[in-house]
Amino acid sequence: MSYMTAVNAEPPLWRLIRDSLEAALAGGEYPAGTPLPSEAKLAARFGCAIGTVRRAVDELVAARALVRRQGKGTFVPDIDAMARPLRDGPDRTAFYFFHIRAEGGARLLPETELLDFRASVPCPASIAPHLGVAPRAPMIVARNLQRIGGRPVVLDELWLPKVLFPGLDRAAFAGREGTVYGLYQKGFGHSVIRTDERLRAVAAPTEVAAAFGLAPGAPVLRIQRIALAIGDRPVEMRISHADTREHEYFNTLA
Amino acid sequence: MSYMTAVNAEPPLWRLIRDSLEAALAGGEYPAGTPLPSEAKLAARFGCAIGTVRRAVDELVAARALVRRQGKGTFVPDIDAMARPLRDGPDRTAFYFFHIRAEGGARLLPETELLDFRASVPCPASIAPHLGVAPRAPMIVARNLQRIGGRPVVLDELWLPKVLFPGLDRAAFAGREGTVYGLYQKGFGHSVIRTDERLRAVAAPTEVAAAFGLAPGAPVLRIQRIALAIGDRPVEMRISHADTREHEYFNTLA
DNA sequence: AAGTGGTCTAGACCACTAG
DNA sequence: TAGTGGTCTAGACCACTTC
Numbered sequence: 359m360s361y362m363t364a365v366n367a368e369p370p371l372w373r374l375i376r377d378s379l380e381a382a383l384a385g386g387e388y389p390a391g392t393p394l395p396s397e398a399k400l401a402a403r404f405g406c407a408i409g410t411v412r413r414a415v416d417e418l419v420a421a422r423a424l425v426r427r428q429g430k431g432t433f434v435p436d437i438d439a440m441a442r443p444l445r446d447g448p449d450r451t452a453f454y455f456f457h458i459r460a461e462g463g464a465r466l467l468p469e470t471e472l473l474d475f476r477a478s479v480p481c482p483a484s485i486a487p488h489l490g491v492a493p494r495a496p497m498i499v500a501r502n503l504q505r506i507g508g509r510p511v512v513l514d515e516l517w518l519p520k521v522l523f524p525g526l527d528r529a530a531f532a533g534r535e536g537t538v539y540g541l542y543q544k545g546f547g548h549s550v551i552r553t554d555e556r557l558r559a560v561a562a563p564t565e566v567a568a569a570f571g572l573a574p575g576a577p578v579l580r581i582q583r584i585a586l587a588i589g590d591r592p593v594e595m596r597i598s599h600a601d602t603r604e605h606e607y608f609n610t611l612a
Numbered sequence: 613m614s615y616m617t618a619v620n621a622e623p624p625l626w627r628l629i630r631d632s633l634e635a636a637l638a639g640g641e642y643p644a645g646t647p648l649p650s651e652a653k654l655a656a657r658f659g660c661a662i663g664t665v666r667r668a669v670d671e672l673v674a675a676r677a678l679v680r681r682q683g684k685g686t687f688v689p690d691i692d693a694m695a696r697p698l699r700d701g702p703d704r705t706a707f708y709f710f711h712i713r714a715e716g717g718a719r720l721l722p723e724t725e726l727l728d729f730r731a732s733v734p735c736p737a738s739i740a741p742h743l744g745v746a747p748r749a750p751m752i753v754a755r756n757l758q759r760i761g762g763r764p765v766v767l768d769e770l771w772l773p774k775v776l777f778p779g780l781d782r783a784a785f786a787g788r789e790g791t792v793y794g795l796y797q798k799g800f801g802h803s804v805i806r807t808d809e810r811l812r813a814v815a816a817p818t819e820v821a822a823a824f825g826l827a828p829g830a831p832v833l834r835i836q837r838i839a840l841a842i843g844d845r846p847v848e849m850r851i852s853h854a855d856t857r858e859h860e861y862f863n864t865l866a
Numbered sequence: 867a868a869g870t871g872g873t874c875t876a877g878a879c880c881a882c883t884a885g
Numbered sequence: 886t887a888g889t890g891g892t893c894t895a896g897a898c899c900a901c902t903t904c
Contacts, residue, residue, distance in 0.1 A: 370873060396889060407875045412890090420674070428890045429882035455865070555863040558856035559813035559831040577813040577831030602812035609809040609863055611709070624892060650870060661894045666871090682871045683901035 375404050375414035383423055383434060384589035386547040393431030394424070422551045423588050437543050437550065438536030455539060455553060455585075457608050458504075458512055458600055468504035468512065470538075475500045475528040478520060485517050488584050489592045496520040500531060502538075503569060511605050513569050517595040522548065539585070542594070548587040550594070556582045557607065562599065570601040579607060629658050629668035637677060637688060638843035640801040647685030648678070676805045677842050691797050691804065692790035709793060709807060709839075711862050712758075712766055712854055722758035722766065724792075729754045729782040732774060739771050742838050743846045750774040754785060756792075757823060765859050767823050771849040776802065793839070796848070802841040804848070810836045811861065816853065824855040833861060 379394075388394050397415065401408045415432060418424040425435045440454060459465055480494040491497075497517050504512040516538070518526070523546055534541040542548040561575040572578070578599045585594040600607065633648075642648050651669065655662045669686060672678040679689045694708060713719055734748040745751075751771050758766040770792070772780070777800055788795040796802040815829040826832070832853045839848040854861065 372873075393889090398889090407877095409876085410874060413873085426890060427883090429884080429888080431889060553865045555865065557811060557833065557861040557863065559833040559854075560856075561831055577815055579811065579813040579833075600813075602814075607811040609811065611807045611809070626892075647870090652870090661896095663895085664893060667892085680871060681902090683869080683903080685870060 371404075371406055372410050372413035372417075375400075375406070375411060376417045378404075379414060379418060380423065380589060383418075383549070384587070384591065388434055389547065390434050390436045390543055390549075393433055396431065423549070434549060436540075438540035455550070458506070458605050459608050460506065461604050461606055466506050468506050469508075471503045471505070472528075472532045473501040473503055475531055477527060481517070481519075485595055488595050489517070489519055491519045491521070498523060498526060506605065509604075510569055510571075510601070512598050512600045513566050515597045517597075518593070522546065522593055542585075542587075548591070548593045550585045550587055552586040552590070554584045554586070560599075566599040572601065578602070581607070625658075625660060626664050626667035626671075629654075629660070629665060630671045632658075633668060633672060634677065634843060637672075637803070638841070638845065642688055643801065644688050644690045644797060644803075647687055650685065677803070688803060690794075692794035709804070712760070712859050713862050714760065715858050715860055720760050722760050723762075725757045725759070726782075726786045727755040727757055729785055731781060735771070735773075739849055742849050743771070743773055745773045745775070752777060752780060760859065763858075764823055764825075764855070766852050766854045767820050769851045771851075772847070776800065776847055796839075796841075802845070802847045804839045804841055806840040806844070808838045808840070814853075820853040826855065832856070835861070 379400075382388065394400070395403065397408050397411050400411045400415075404411065415424060415426070419426060422435065424432055426432050456468065458468075476499045478496045479499045481489070481491055481497045483493045485497075486493045486495065496519075498520055500514075500516045500518075502512075502514040502516070503510055504514065523542075526545070530545070531541070534545075536544075539550045542550060558580045559577050560580045562570070562572050562578040564574055566572070566578055567574045567576060570578070579602050581596075581598040581600065583594075583596040583598065584592050585596070587593045633654075636642065648654070649657065651662050651665050654665045658665065669678060669680070673680060676689065678686055680686050710722065712722075730753045732750045733753045735743070735745055735751045737747045739751075740747045740749065750773075752774055754768075754770045754772075756766075756768040756770070757764055758768065774780075777796075780799070784799070785795070788799075790798075793804045796804060812834045813831050814834045816824070816826050816832040818828055820826075820832055821828045821830060824832070833856050835850075835852040835854065837848075837850040837852065838846050839850065841847045
């Protein structure tokens with residue numbers, strides 16, 4: 359007569375807890391620097407054992423939405439801290455969203471130069487569906503030139519739904535500290551944890567060829583990226599062209 | 613005076629168990645069809661609680677070296693079964709090692725035609741270090757043309773250390789059922805679970821241009837892949853050229 | 867019915883960080 | 886010293902598969 363064995367609908371408890379935490383993270387609680395409640399407190403709040411909370415947090419850690427630090431707490435990872443090479447131990451988390459490396463293998467972080475910034479451009483029909491916005495919705499468009507070791511290697515075109523980045527202007531964009539994704543996180547609460555990319559080899563458009571000192575029509579790598587924040591919310595579309603004469607796009611699968 | 617609290621050197625028990633299991637898998641025990649001992653039996657064998665075994669197995673499942681099937685057991689995944697679209701549920705495991713898709717998005721598996729097979733070629737110095745073999749070590753070289761919907765899209769050149777594939781000849785290679793990686797797994801015990809890829813845009817070599825019906829020098833995507841089996845052992849290097857006029861290389865990160 | 871993996875509990879003890 | 890996450894235990898019960 360186990361009348362107290364709970365209802366037990368379909369989804370396991372740890373999944374409900376994971377989704378609840380994910381929603382809280384997507385909703386902007388617990389910004390990058392502040393710790394989550396301790397596992398014991400979360401267990402009390404959800405009325406379950408600590409092990410169940412740990413199972414939920416494990417998932418979010420695997421999805422790169424959280425990091426644990428023994429003795430300190432559990433945090434939303436700081437994207438800029440990740441992008442910077444770590445002192446202690448190998449920099450496995452570095453370069454997570456930057457995959458262009460020199461042929462030899464030495465990993466250098468790029469220097470970014472803002473070429474152009476437009477605060478309100480109607481969204482083309484080719485981009486709107488990827489970001490889940492209406493066609494002709496107002497967008498912010500920026501173009502960057504990235505140099506590695508002084509040499510221009512990547513030309514970026516960024517498309518941001520204006521509604522997700524209220525008040526973002528050229529000064530804030532150019533004057534940021536750290537990476538673009540760090541700005542999305544600290545300025546607007548969008549923690550990018552996943553990207554979908556599509557790559558093609560194309561003949562260099564004239565502007566790209568000029569930037570890289572290439573003959574017109576020379577082969578360049580075209581990368582179309584969609585950046586997704588914690589709840590799989592798309593926040594940026596980026597079209598990049600890379601000069602792969604002396605650099606390569608690296609990809610490790612699974 | 614806790615004289616029985618165990619030695620507790622550095623590595624946690626679950627890691628030792630994980631490594632032990634990984635070594636057994638790399639050593640060829642438990643081939644694709646046969647289940648591992650049950651978690652209870654493994655716990656007894658290692659003299660620990662079931663939860664500790666589960667922690668170790670969890671890691672190998674995350675690394676795609678094992679799959680659990682409730683009610684049946686824990687298995688080495690069958691690569692060909694993964695590569696085939698699944699009936700039940702979304703085919704999230706399909707296309708794991710094949711990233712070229714039609715522009716629209718419809719995923720078609722390619723048909724492969726063997727163009728060339730050479731049973732013993734000395735390994736070039738440019739390839740040897742990637743596979744951990746000595747320069748001029750004997751290699752098997754194969755070239756494939758892959759068609760998607762009848763259209764030639766990818767030209768592959770495969771380099772295999774002969775020592776890892778004893779007895780592999782053209783007939784066995786061409787007459788296989790399933791994918792190349794399925795052959796590696798079922799014929800030689802090398803379960804590929806990870807790949808490292810480097811991509812560039814290059815001018816099409818003449819032979820590639822001819823195969824794709826491209827003008828000489830047209831841009832094509834060059835993919836250099838190293839395939840790694842369970843213990844991070846490199847087993848294949850592959851240089852592919854892809855026609856990305858109507859197809860794209862897809863990549864989802866983390 | 868028996869055997870498998872999946873969920874959840876309750877608690878002990880360890881390792882690390884901070885005040 | 887107190888609080889955090891990390892490891893490990895021992896066991897209950899559930900869901901699925903096979904006989």
